[in-house]
Amino acid sequence: MTITELAPTKTIDARGMACPGPLLNLIGAIRQGQVGDIIEVISGDAGSKTDIPAWVAKAKHEMVKIVEEPTFARFIVRKAR
Amino acid sequence: MEDTTLSLILFSGTDDKLGAAAILATGAAAMGRPVNLFLQYWALDAFRRSKIAADHGVAAEAGAYGASLVKQGQAGERHWSELLRQAKDIGDVRIHACALSMELFGIDKGDLDPLVDDVEGVAAFMNDATAGPIAFI
Numbered sequence: 001m002t003i004t005e006l007a008p009t010k011t012i013d014a015r016g017m018a019c020p021g022p023l024l025n026l027i028g029a030i031r032q033g034q035v036g037d038i039i040e041v042i043s044g045d046a047g048s049k050t051d052i053p054a055w056v057a058k059a060k061h062e063m064v065k066i067v068e069e070p071t072f073a074r075f076i077v078r079k080a081r
Numbered sequence: 082m083e084d085t086t087l088s089l090i091l092f093s094g095t096d097d098k099l100g101a102a103a104i105l106a107t108g109a110a111a112m113g114r115p116v117n118l119f120l121q122y123w124a125l126d127a128f129r130r131s132k133i134a135a136d137h138g139v140a141a142e143a144g145a146y147g148a149s150l151v152k153q154g155q156a157g158e159r160h161w162s163e164l165l166r167q168a169k170d171i172g173d174v175r176i177h178a179c180a181l182s183m184e185l186f187g188i189d190k191g192d193l194d195p196l197v198d199d200v201e202g203v204a205a206f207m208n209d210a211t212a213g214p215i216a217f218i
Binding site: 024051 | 104107108111112113154158159167171
């Protein structure tokens with residue numbers, strides 16, 4: 001997959017937000033988006049590492065990639081339906 | 082796994098316990114589980130329209146150190162009432178006031194924050210709670 005294909009439609013910087021804030025922001029963005037949109041969530045919350053993949057699987061979207069950075073992680077999600 | 086209903090009985094009216102309950106309710110709602118909340122005693126008191134935004138303190142077991150931690154944490158967090166509003170927005174979350182506790186305080190539905198859907202007896206709550214676990218907070 002090229003960089004262009006991964007370019008997010010929307011980026012949510014949820015750093016500093018406590019659990020489950022980043023997940024709630026992702027849910028809101030997915031709801032407002034179009035099928036095929038790429039949503040990037042940047043979160044420093046430890047709960048996001050389990051919660052975002054769990055929600056994405058449950059809601060039947062696609063967990064494209066998780067990029068770990070020293071103090072936060074980037075969650076790249078594709079709206080699949 | 083089945084999307085069973087999560088039923089929480091909220092009894093305590095301190096901000097730490099209400100905050101924990103709001104997080105559990107939001108997580109369940111996000112994962113598509115119906116949530117059924119029953120407000121009794123001090124939790125019901127905290128849902129009064131006139132009191133919901135007030136400082137409700139923390140549980141006795143927190144002690145002074147715990148109380149200061151919770152206060153620090155709250156500064157960066159959403160209030161539990163706001164979290165419950167979001168939970169209702171993303172999922173199926175019903176908040177019922179216990180009829181007996183309403184009588185105890187001598188209040189009616191109009192005295193409660195609009196987050197509360199209705200006033201219900203314990204049998205009706207239990208009827209909604211048959212499909213999953215119940216926790217008392």
